[in-house]
Amino acid sequence: MKFILNRLIYLLFVLFIAISGIFFLINKMPGDPAYGLAVSISQQRNMDINKALEIAHQMMGIDTGEPLFIRYVKFLNQFIRGNIGYSTYYQTTVNEIVAKSLPWTLLVVFISILISFIIGVYLGAFSAQKRGRAVDISISFVSSIIQAIPPFVLAVLILFVGAIKLRIIPLGGAYPVDMEPSLSMDFIISVIKHAIGPIVAISIPQIAVWTLAMRGNTPQIMEEDYIRFAMIRGVKDSTIARKYIRNNAILPLVASLAIAFGYMLGGNTLVESIFNYPGIGFYFGKAIALRDYGLLTGLFSLIVVGVIIATFLAEIIYSLIDPRVKVK
Amino acid sequence: MKKTLIKIFVLFMSLTLIFSSFNFSFAATKKTSDLKLASDWPYPFHGNPFGPGAVGGAWWFVYEPFAYYIPQTGQYIPRLAEKWTINGSKLTVYLRKNAKWSDGRAFTAQDVVNTVAFIQAMWQWPYEIQTVRAINPNTVEFTLWKDAPTSFMHTILTDGAMGSLVPYHVYSKWYGQARQVAELGKKIFYDTQSGKTVSDETKKQYEKLSSALRDQVNKFSPYKTLKRMPVVGAYEPTKIIQSEMVLSKNKYHWLANKNTTERVVFRRWSSNEFVWASLVSGELDAAHPNMPKDVVEQLKFINPNLNVKTVSDLSEIALIFNFNNKLFKDLNLRKAIAYVIDKNKVKDVSVWQANPAGQYYTGVLSSMQSKWVNSATLSKMTKYTTSAASAENILKKAGYTKKDNQWYTPSNEPVEFVLSVYGPHNDWVLAAREVVQQLNKFGFKVEMKLIPDGMRDQVMRSGEYECAIEFGSAWWGYPHPMTGYARLYQWDIANITAFPSKEKFNTPWGEYSPFDLVEELRVNINNSKKATEIIQKLAYITNEYLPVVPLFEKVLPIYYSSARLTGWPSAQDGRWSLAPGGIERLYNLLITEGVLKAK
Numbered sequence: 060m061k062f063i064l065n066r067l068i069y070l071l072f073v074l075f076i077a078i079s080g081i082f083f084l085i086n087k088m089p090g091d092p093a094y095g096l097a098v099s100i101s102q103q104r105n106m107d108i109n110k111a112l113e114i115a116h117q118m119m120g121i122d123t124g125e126p127l128f129i130r131y132v133k134f135l136n137q138f139i140r141g142n143i144g145y146s147t148y149y150q151t152t153v154n155e156i157v158a159k160s161l162p163w164t165l166l167v168v169f170i171s172i173l174i175s176f177i178i179g180v181y182l183g184a185f186s187a188q189k190r191g192r193a194v195d196i197s198i199s200f201v202s203s204i205i206q207a208i209p210p211f212v213l214a215v216l217i218l219f220v221g222a223i224k225l226r227i228i229p230l231g232g233a234y235p236v237d238m239e240p241s242l243s244m245d246f247i248i249s250v251i252k253h254a255i256g257p258i259v260a261i262s263i264p265q266i267a268v269w270t271l272a273m274r275g276n277t278p279q280i281m282e283e284d285y286i287r288f289a290m291i292r293g294v295k296d297s298t299i300a301r302k303y304i305r306n307n308a309i310l311p312l313v314a315s316l317a318i319a320f321g322y323m324l325g326g327n328t329l330v331e332s333i334f335n336y337p338g339i340g341f342y343f344g345k346a347i348a349l350r351d352y353g354l355l356t357g358l359f360s361l362i363v364v365g366v367i368i369a370t371f372l373a374e375i376i377y378s379l380i381d382p383r384v385k386v387k
Numbered sequence: 388m389k390k391t392l393i394k395i396f397v398l399f400m401s402l403t404l405i406f407s408s409f410n411f412s413f414a415a416t417k418k419t420s421d422l423k424l425a426s427d428w429p430y431p432f433h434g435n436p437f438g439p440g441a442v443g444g445a446w447w448f449v450y451e452p453f454a455y456y457i458p459q460t461g462q463y464i465p466r467l468a469e470k471w472t473i474n475g476s477k478l479t480v481y482l483r484k485n486a487k488w489s490d491g492r493a494f495t496a497q498d499v500v501n502t503v504a505f506i507q508a509m510w511q512w513p514y515e516i517q518t519v520r521a522i523n524p525n526t527v528e529f530t531l532w533k534d535a536p537t538s539f540m541h542t543i544l545t546d547g548a549m550g551s552l553v554p555y556h557v558y559s560k561w562y563g564q565a566r567q568v569a570e571l572g573k574k575i576f577y578d579t580q581s582g583k584t585v586s587d588e589t590k591k592q593y594e595k596l597s598s599a600l601r602d603q604v605n606k607f608s609p610y611k612t613l614k615r616m617p618v619v620g621a622y623e624p625t626k627i628i629q630s631e632m633v634l635s636k637n638k639y640h641w642l643a644n645k646n647t648t649e650r651v652v653f654r655r656w657s658s659n660e661f662v663w664a665s666l667v668s669g670e671l672d673a674a675h676p677n678m679p680k681d682v683v684e685q686l687k688f689i690n691p692n693l694n695v696k697t698v699s700d701l702s703e704i705a706l707i708f709n710f711n712n713k714l715f716k717d718l719n720l721r722k723a724i725a726y727v728i729d730k731n732k733v734k735d736v737s738v739w740q741a742n743p744a745g746q747y748y749t750g751v752l753s754s755m756q757s758k759w760v761n762s763a764t765l766s767k768m769t770k771y772t773t774s775a776a777s778a779e780n781i782l783k784k785a786g787y788t789k790k791d792n793q794w795y796t797p798s799n800e801p802v803e804f805v806l807s808v809y810g811p812h813n814d815w816v817l818a819a820r821e822v823v824q825q826l827n828k829f830g831f832k833v834e835m836k837l838i839p840d841g842m843r844d845q846v847m848r849s850g851e852y853e854c855a856i857e858f859g860s861a862w863w864g865y866p867h868p869m870t871g872y873a874r875l876y877q878w879d880i881a882n883i884t885a886f887p888s889k890e891k892f893n894t895p896w897g898e899y900s901p902f903d904l905v906e907e908l909r910v911n912i913n914n915s916k917k918a919t920e921i922i923q924k925l926a927y928i929t930n931e932y933l934p935v936v937p938l939f940e941k942v943l944p945i946y947y948s949s950a951r952l953t954g955w956p957s958a959q960d961g962r963w964s965l966a967p968g969g970i971e972r973l974y975n976l977l978i979t980e981g982v983l984k985a986k
Contacts, residue, residue, distance in 0.1 A: 094844040100510075101863075107878050117601070120640055150438045150605060159431060160629065197432050215660050223689075225670045230670050231661055232630035233652065334659040337629030341657060350841050 065374065070371050076364040076378075082134055085356050086127055092147060092350035126362075134356065144357030148349045154358030156342055161361075163233050164338035165333070167254050168323045171261040176316055178262075179269020184305040186270065187277030188296070198270065206267035211329035214260035218333055221256060228255050231335030256334045261327055265319075272315065276308040310381050317373030321366030400958040412637045420649040420985045422952070424971070424980055425656040425665060425674045426766055434610035436552045437509045438960035442607040442616075442624065444653055447971035448634050449618040450547040451678045453480055455976055458701070458866040459964035464976065467494070467550050467619065476531040478548075484525055487639035488554055489623040490615070496521030498619075500563055501555040503529075505550055507569035513549075514576040515539045534580060536864050536909045538731050547969070551619040557609060564600045571596065621979045622651050630655045645749045645981035651974075666693060666946055673947040675970055677814065680739045696958055697740045697942040701847050701866055701967045704737075704815065705859025706806075706822060709968075710885040712853050716797070716803060719785035721933040725771045726778035727829045730820055737818035742940035746770045750860045750875055750929035751864035751868045751922070753940050764923040767895050768930045775829055794830045803832035807852040810837035818938055822856075838881075847883045857883070860936040863968060872925050875934050876901040886934040894927045901928050908940075943967055954983040 091097075093115035101111035134144070144153035186198040221228040234240065280286065281304060291297050297315045324339065331340035339358065347356040424442020434442065442449055451466035471480045484589050486494040503519045506512065515535035522528050529543055543549050555562065571593045575585050609616045616624055621642065622634035634651040636643065654671065656662055663682065665671040677685070687693050706724070708715035715721060730744045745753035747762050747768055779789075786797030786842035794802040803933065806826075808819035811859050819835050826833045838846045838855075846852055860871035874880050876888035882901075893897040904925050911917040943966055947955050954977065966973045 089842055089845055091844055094841075103881075108882075117511065117597075147441065149431070150433070151431055155431060218660065218664050219667075223664055226668075230665060230668055231626075231657070234628075236626055236631035236633055236652065311412055329658075335630050335655050335657040335661045337655075341629070341655075347840070355978050 062378065066264065066371060066374060070367050074367050075365065078135075078360050079131070079140060081359045081363060082131055082341055082356055083127075085359065086130065088350070088352070089344070090353055091245065094350070096349075116128075138360065143360050144353040145263070146354040146357070147353050148345075148351040148354065149344070151356055153361075156354065157357070157361060160337060160339045160342055163336060164324060164340065165329070165336060166250075167257045167261065167331075167336065168320065170254065171258050171265060171322065172320055173315065175259070175265030176269055176312075178275045179266045179311040180305065180309055180312065182266070182270040183273020183275075184277055186274045186302055187281065187308075188300050188304070189304065190278065201273065202267035202270045202274075204267075206264050206271065208264055209261045209329075210264055210327060211333055214256070214330045214333040217256050217260050221259075228370050229253050231256075233337050254338075257327070257330050257338075259337050260330050260334075261323070272312055273305075273308060276311055282309045294362055310377070313371045313377055313380070316365060316368070317369035317376075321350050321362065321369040324362050324365045402940065409912070411915045414818045420647060422648050422974060422983075423670060423672045424651065424653050424974065425671055426632075426653045426971070427656050428632050428653070430627065430629045432610055433608035434616035434624065435605070435608055436548070437505075437604055443466060443632070444656075444971055445624055445632065445651075446973050447547055447620070447632055447969050448622040448651055449616070449620040449624065450551050451486075451620050452547045453544045454549055455965055455972060456541065456866070457961045457965055458862075458967075459961035462961070463544065463917065468544070468792065471544065472542055476533070476535070476544055476855050478531070480527050480529070480530040482525045483641055485641045486619060487641075487888065488617045489637040489639055490617040490618050491639055492554070492556055492617070493524075494551065495524040495555075496527040497524070498553070498555045499527045501558060501565075502548070502550060503825075503870045504565045504569045505553040505558065505604075506546075507527065507572060508565040508597065509604060511576075513539070513542065514573050516543065517573065523930050525833065532577065536912065537913055538869065538912045539869065539910065541865050546867050547972075553775075554619075557613070557617055558604075558607075560606055561600060564596070564603075568593070568597045568600050589887065597763075598687065621646060621975060625911075630657075640979070642979040642981075647742075647981060647984040648978040664724055666690065666948070669948060669950050671948070672950075672952055673945060673974065675943055675966075676943050677944065679956070686946070690948070690950075692948045694955070695944055695946050696951060696963055697944045698963045698966050699742060699752060700941040700943045701752065701863060702861035703744065703752055703859045703937045703940045704741075704818060705857060705937045706854060707857045707859065707880060707884050707935045708854045708886075709850055709852055709883075710887065711850055712804070714802065715854065717785070717796075718932060719781050719787070720802065721936070722769070723781045723787075724826065724831075724935045725933060726774050726781070727898065728825055728936065728938070729773045730938055731773075733745040733818050733821045733827070736813045736821045738939065738941070740944050741803075741942050744937040744939050746772055747926075748930050748933060748935075748937050749926035750871055751926060752860060752862060753937070755868075758918070759922050760926045761919075764858070764926055768927060773830050776851050777831065789830055792830050801832055802830075804833075804853040805834050805836045807836045807846060807855040811842040812842045812856075819856045822938070850883065851887065855934075856938070859937050866967075867912070868922050868925070869912060870904065872901070872905045872908065872922075872929075875929065876905050876925075884934060888934070892928045892932050894924050894931075896924055896927075901925055904928075904978050910941035943970065945970065945973075951986060952983055954986050956982070 091112065093112055097108060097115040100114055101108045110194060113355070137144070142152060142154060146156060149156060182198060186195045187197045209213040222230040233253050234246065238246055238249060273355035286299060286303055289303055292348060327338070328343045329337045330336070330346055332344055342354060343358055345351065346358060423559050425442070428445060429438065429440030429644025436442065451467045454466055455464040457464065459931060467483055467486055468480045469483050471478060482494070483501070483672065488494055492628055497748050500521050507514065507516070515532050516529050518530045519531040520528050531539060571589070575589060575593055577902060610624070618637060621637055621640045622865045623634040623637050624632060626633040632653040636646060636649050640646070644945060654665060654735055659676045659678070662671065662674050663677045663678065663686065667686050669690060669692070683695065693744050705727070725748065734741045734743055742754050745756060747756065747760070747765055748771060749756060751759045761980065782794060787802070787828055788795045796802060806819050806823055808815050810816060816837065823833045847855065857880070859875070862870045864870060876886070880886070888902040890899050891900045904921055908921040908925070909916055912922065945963070945966060949955060958976070962973060962976060965976060974983070
């Protein structure tokens with residue numbers, strides 16, 4: 060209990076520092092957030108850009124005169140109450156945007172991580188078990204290449220092959236606009252198949268990452284005395300691989316898994332854009348392009364919170380599954 | 388073994404379940420009388436025209452201007468207006484008697500008066516309209532402010548916001564406030580423009596009233612409150628999700644009987660790759676992404692139903708100079724640069740579909756030059772055919788020297804400078820790279836510098852560049868040479884380049900300042916003979932004194948599919964020129980008039 064309490068206090072401190080850092084970093088970014096809108100006003104109305112900028116500031120409710128520190132205090136005040144920001148472009152709370160888009164991202168990220176972790180761990184353990192043989196060399200070689208392929212490149216490939224050439228996945232979106240969201244089987248199936256593209260694009264490089272990580276951890280475990288003892292006892296190879304090697308080699312990956320989950324919340328902007336998937340990545344892109352500081356701060360804060368909570372959970376889980384952590 | 392078999396069976400069944408439903412779902416999204424396009428819109432959707440993003444790409448489908456203007460033919464196509472008359476500073480618009488809102492209410496002059504009051508209050512524009520009044524339910528009279536350019540009549544007639552943005556029966560509770568803010572805003576504007584001092588008290592009162600109105604109106608979401616968004620246009624947004632938006636036909640629209648397209652379905656323009664894929668697969672009927680030549684060839688190979696039409700985007704991409712830099716104050720150097728650059732090569736590398744810049748840099752877009760600049764004027768001008776020899780002659784005559792393939796100024800300083808270009812604009816970067824290569828090859832020392840995302844405004848406005856790639860002449864808003872010249876000599880380009888546009892320059896007709904000529908052109912815009920004369924002088928000054936060096940004229944490539952639709956206009960049809968600045972206007976015109984329809 061004391062362990063958890065200590066971690067909580069530490070994490071709150073980290074959260075405060077990270078959130079403050081994000082706020083100042085984003086709000087000190089150069090460029091006028093109203094410029095994009097001003098250009099559009101200026102072009103449409105054949106108007107001088109300075110006048111258009113004035114109008115754009117008013118339309119977006121940007122008070123250029125408000126001191127940064129006052130804005131920071133207001134932001135913290137709202138953040139503590141659970142309001143992670145206000146989007147000047149969308150003129151709504153970031154909470155509302157997150158509520159509409161985060162579930163889609165979570166769906167894709169959660170399934171991708173689950174699939175990639177399970178397959179990666181299996182492949183990594185298998186490869187380590189066959190160390191030095193052709194199959195091990197092949198798995199390591201292919202994984203090293205695949206992990207270097209950015210997910211958005213795979214996304215383009217999957218979109219063109221899967222949705223156009225083979226027509227086995229739908230072309231973008233999370234579900235057809237003519238379908239009403241419900242718990243019906245039709246809707247659920249539609250959601251799953253619309254998510255296949257992004258999931259595959261995100262999962263493939265991740266599988267390679269987990270495979271290599273698992274393969275890297277395993278040899279160390281294989282040198283342990285209890286493995287040799289199990290071999291001497293005549294325990295079957297598959298049992299040794301599953302119960303003795305994999306379960307122990309997987310431990311260091313648990314922490315990485317939690318952190319990866321946090322990062323992936325915001326790390327798939329391009330994949331979502333390529334599949335026109337309505338996740339939070341779309342808003343990241345928009346927030347950056349439109350210089351929507353409120354939205355950007357809110358979304359980055361969300362990721363920080365995600366990473367911190369995931370790290371916290373990883374530590375707790377780690378302490379539960381590895382008694383050595385408790386002892387320390 | 389048993390467990391493995393069970394796992395394989397479960398996996399097989401899941402995949403079968405998922406894939407077996409594919410055909411069903413594809414069929415559910417297909418509607419033969421849909422027009423499928425790609426665009427963007429604010430989500431969560433509010434339906435409030437005053438929120439940033441407003442209604443996104445649906446704008447021209449939901450709001451109607453009084454008329455459409457076809458730049459190529461100079462023809463006005465009446466929309467909400469049946470006709471109009473211009474008498475001095477008065478514009479009288481006779482509204483269509485059978486125009487109705489999508490909830491069945493009649494569209495009247497009061498809606499126009501309401502709209503103008505709201506946009507003046509919310510956008511501080513257009514103060515050029517001093518008064519607007521309803522003469523009767525179908526007639527509305529606009530009176531322009533004394534200093535407003537006559538060309539503003541064109542804006543009133545063609546701007547989608549001017550007539551039908553704010554239904555009176557939906558926004559009437561704020562009409563009084565809007566009118567008060569608009570009147571006070573106009574008073575402050577007119578006083579400021581005439582050199583009078585506006586008291587702080589008046590300014591404070593304006594701020595107070597205007598922010599109170601803005602707070603209320605900005606929060607209003609017709610889409611949430613009324614569960615619909617009454618529109619006078621041909622389509623009303625009826626279903627919006629993040630990835631798709633559906634507009635359904637307004638059965639009360641005056642052209643509803645001609646229009647056979649029941650819905651306009653937008654897919655989110657989330658990335659060019661997605662739009663390309665959608666075009667290839669036939670999921671979109673039209674879109675206008677910029678694409679490399681090989682991608683276009685592949686697209687047409689995979690989907691032979693795709694056609695492409697390029698129309699001028701009414702703007703040119705140019706090399707601009709910072710006239711605060713001593714180097715570029717020298718006309719000889721600018722002329723040499725104009726001769727050195729192989730514009731066609733730059734165009735091919737950057738935007739292969741673009742229109743070439745031509746050999747005269749008149750400030751009139753090259754595709755429109757023959758219409759506005761006469762041959763007698765052209766014969767007096769320098770012709771900038773790519774020629775390193777001509778550039779060398781000019782420089783040598785001016786005292787420049789060349790040693791070890793490096794040019795030196797008459798004061799023996801190397802001709803070296805940095806060409807800045809906005810990084811996120813890929814086509815501009817490609818153009819800049821080519822220009823840098825060509826100039827370096829000639830013997831200048833030029834480096835390219837990328838302006839980071841979001842910094843273009845700051846860099847250009849602060850003058851922290853030596854020369855740059857930017858929009859040169861652009862005819863946004865009012866497609867007329869006056870708009871381009873105003874940009875070059877009075878507005879954006881004049882501000883960021885510091886070109887001395889108020890100075891007088893020699894022309895065959897005498898000495899003129901381009902700034903004054905633009906003012907004169909503005910006043911005489913409807914006097915065709917006088918306007919043409921002024922344009923000749925401006926064209927000459929622009930060509931001979933080179934405030935910018937145009938590289939190519941930007942075009943809008945429109946990809947359209949004839950797989951499901953019939954009636955796309957021929958390549959020569961002037962209606963295509965309606966696309967720049969609002970491509971949806973073109974689609975709206977074609978489908979509402981029943982020209983474009985499902986096969």
